[in-house]
Amino acid sequence: MFDQAQLTELSKRDKDKKLNFQLPLYIGNSQGVCRRDILVQWVIQQSQKFEHSIKTLELAVIYIDTYLNFFNIEPEFLELLGISAYSMASKFNETEAIGQIKLKDDFGKVLYEDQVYNEMEVQLLQSLDFQLNHVTPSDYLIAMGISINESISSLIMFVLMD
Amino acid sequence: MQIVIINSNATELYVIHKILYQIKDIIYYYMSASENVRYIKIQKIGEGAYGIIYKAQDVQTEEIVALKKFKLSDNEGVPSCALREISILNQLNHPNIIKLISQIIINKKLHLVMNYYDMDLTEYLKFNHEEFHLKNIIYKILLAVEFIHNRKIIHRDLQPNNILITNNEPVLIDFGLSRVLSPNMTPGVTQLWYRAPELLSNCNTYDYAIDMWSLGCIIAEIALNKPLFMGSSEIHQLLLIKNIINGNEWFLHNSQFAKLNNLFIDLINVCISLEFLEIIIS
Numbered sequence: 181m182f183d184q185a186q187l188t189e190l191s192k193r194d195k196d197k198k199l200n201f202q203l204p205l206y207i208g209n210s211q212g213v214c215r216r217d218i219l220v221q222w223v224i225q226q227s228q229k230f231e232h233s234i235k236t237l238e239l240a241v242i243y244i245d246t247y248l249n250f251f252n253i254e255p256e257f258l259e260l261l262g263i264s265a266y267s268m269a270s271k272f273n274e275t276e277a278i279g280q281i282k283l284k285d286d287f288g289k290v291l292y293e294d295q296v297y298n299e300m301e302v303q304l305l306q307s308l309d310f311q312l313n314h315v316t317p318s319d320y321l322i323a324m325g326i327s328i329n330e331s332i333s334s335l336i337m338f339v340l341m342d
Numbered sequence: 343m344q345i346v347i348i349n350s351n352a353t354e355l356y357v358i359h360k361i362l363y364q365i366k367d368i369i370y371y372y373m374s375a376s377e378n379v380r381y382i383k384i385q386k387i388g389e390g391a392y393g394i395i396y397k398a399q400d401v402q403t404e405e406i407v408a409l410k411k412f413k414l415s416d417n418e419g420v421p422s423c424a425l426r427e428i429s430i431l432n433q434l435n436h437p438n439i440i441k442l443i444s445q446i447i448i449n450k451k452l453h454l455v456m457n458y459y460d461m462d463l464t465e466y467l468k469f470n471h472e473e474f475h476l477k478n479i480i481y482k483i484l485l486a487v488e489f490i491h492n493r494k495i496i497h498r499d500l501q502p503n504n505i506l507i508t509n510n511e512p513v514l515i516d517f518g519l520s521r522v523l524s525p526n527m528t529p530g531v532t533q534l535w536y537r538a539p540e541l542l543s544n545c546n547t548y549d550y551a552i553d554m555w556s557l558g559c560i561i562a563e564i565a566l567n568k569p570l571f572m573g574s575s576e577i578h579q580l581l582l583i584k585n586i587i588n589g590n591e592w593f594l595h596n597s598q599f600a601k602l603n604n605l606f607i608d609l610i611n612v613c614i615s616l617e618f619l620e621i622i623i624s
Binding site: 189193233235267268271272273275276280297298301302305310311312313 | 418419420421422425426428429430432433445447450452492493494522524525526527528546
């Protein structure tokens with residue numbers, strides 16, 4: 181069902197996010213692939229293990245973009261940013277809390293100390309100005325009465341990566 | 343002779359330097375102190391699963407505020423209820439909804455600073471009040487709930503303890519359990535006496551109606567001066583609801599409601615909608 185009132189309400193709440201896409205992380209290398217896209221792709225890949233809704237993923241990508249515009253990040257902490265953004269989005273949006281997701285390398289060794297995760301979350305919160313509630317593309321789709329099935333969600337994932 | 347003078351100069355300079363450094367340290371200490379000790383805790387007001395609430399005083403403005411401190415658990419990081427409460431409260435700007443003044447991090451623990459009011463609805467109802475005050479409170483609560491529902495947010499913990507009264511005006515607090523509407527949600531929310539039948543029957547696809555149910559219970563409580571359903575367990579609560587509300591004209595059989603105005607009963611009846619209950623019973 182196409183819900184016009186809900187759509188206008190959504191676009192009223194949807195603020196334009198001022199993101200600068202000229203940062204080094206957004207500019208592609210010789211093959212035209214940029215670090216940020218690789219990170220988002222990696223997060224999407226990791227998120228397939230959980231059966232979470234597509235909105236969680238969209239929120240996580242918004243958090244990552246906001247953080248990248250706010251702080252300079254060392255390349256070795258990019259994965260930490262990705263996983264922190266994803267666990268914050270799932271804490272905000274999902275019914276069952278999964279808590280923090282801890283990363284391990286191929287040999288079962290922890291990649292980052294526990295303390296680092298907490299610091300990352302606090303930094304992420306500050307960069308987001310403590311505002312986690314954003315309007316995402318899937319909200320519009322639901323308001324337009326489109327049921328989100330597998331092909332739609334893979335389409336959204338494709339949009340997120342670009 | 344000259345050497346001595348130089349020496350004394352050097353020591354003097356050294357002493358001055360040392361004093362300057364000490365002053366600098368003191369200034370830095372107080373500057374950091376103004377960040378960290380801006381709020382002095384006066385007493386503990388409440389405690390819950392999420393953390394502790396303190397009554398505190400703002401050193402700079404001498405205002406009394408409420409400080410909500412969140413526990414940081416090892417495996418969770420910043421708790422989800424804190425994340426939701428901050429994001430939601432920052433979006434709500436309404437005279438009958440608590441205002442989030444700021445959020446600070448003291449000793450790596452997240453604190454929310456909010457306005458402080460000392461009376462909640464339960465205490466308020468212990469005294470006798472003018473009828474138009476009570477009507478005004480009901481009206482303002484309804485406005486506030488409409489405001490949050492318009493923003494696709496469900497409060498999920500409406501109860502008299504979460505409605506504070508100041509100068510006969512209500513203020514909604516505690517958005518720790520509230521969240522943005524989504525197709526799938528946890529049924530274990532709201533205090534038992536104000537819990538809607540769909541939650542009692544473990545449904546996880548509910549919507550704004552659960553807030554309206556709690557509101558109906560609260561409005562009835564304001565009118566009758568005692569809670570409408572006082573169940574001791576989920577089953578008991580469902581039985582109570584079923585016993586009191588049977589049929590469309592249930593309030594005619596109940597002597598408690600005889601003194602109330604028809605319009606008022608209509609209001610309660612609209613809030614406590616029977617649709618879902620009928621599904622369960624049949």
